[in-house]
Amino acid sequence: MQRDTIEKENRFIKSWNAEKAGYRLPGLKFLRTLWLCAVAGGPFQYTGKTLGDAHFDFELTSTEFDAVSGVLADALDHFKLPKGEKEEVLAAFAAFKPAVTAGSILRA
Numbered sequence: 001m002q003r004d005t006i007e008k009e010n011r012f013i014k015s016w017n018a019e020k021a022g023y024r025l026p027g028l029k030f031l032r033t034l035w036l037c038a039v040a041g042g043p044f045q046y047t048g049k050t051l052g053d054a055h056f057d058f059e060l061t062s063t064e065f066d067a068v069s070g071v072l073a074d075a076l077d078h079f080k081l082p083k084g085e086k087e088e089v090l091a092a093f094a095a096f097k098p099a100v101t102a103g104s105i106l107r108a
């Protein structure tokens with residue numbers, strides 16, 4: 001599933017990309033990086049919203065989450081991350097799937 005497919009299925013992501021990405025994307029990139037550094041063992045501490053709060057209103061589904069995991073896996077392959085490290089990153093990401101997709105209960 002590509003970005004345009006997610007946008008067709010998820011109107012919240014579509015409108016975020018159209019209306020907010022222009023000014024929110026730099027902060028989102030910073031907070032995502034900080035989150036990953038914290039999950040990787042620190043010493044940095046993540047200071048953003050909980051992932052549940054940050055994503056609830058997007059009503060993200062399991063399929064949409066898995067699509068983003070696939071993009072992440074491709075990026076890790078692109079940078080030739082060794083298999084063990086790649087699996088660690090993907091496992092850390094997957095561990096937060098329940099929090100990130102909690103809002104999907106509102107999807108019709």
Ligand code: HEM
Pocket residue numbers: 006013016020024028031032035047048049050051054055060064065068092093094096097100
């Ligand atoms: C484990 C998986 C994920 C992680 C670690 C993650 C990480 C984050 C972080 C750290 C933030 C910023 C929170 C804040 O503003 O304080 C955020 C917000 C956001 N995430 Fe994720 N995310 C994940 C999954 C996803 C997925 C699957 C999507 C979309 C398909 C997504 C789309 C967004 C968007 C659009 C925002 C911006 C919200 C805003 O403007 O306030 N995220 N995410």
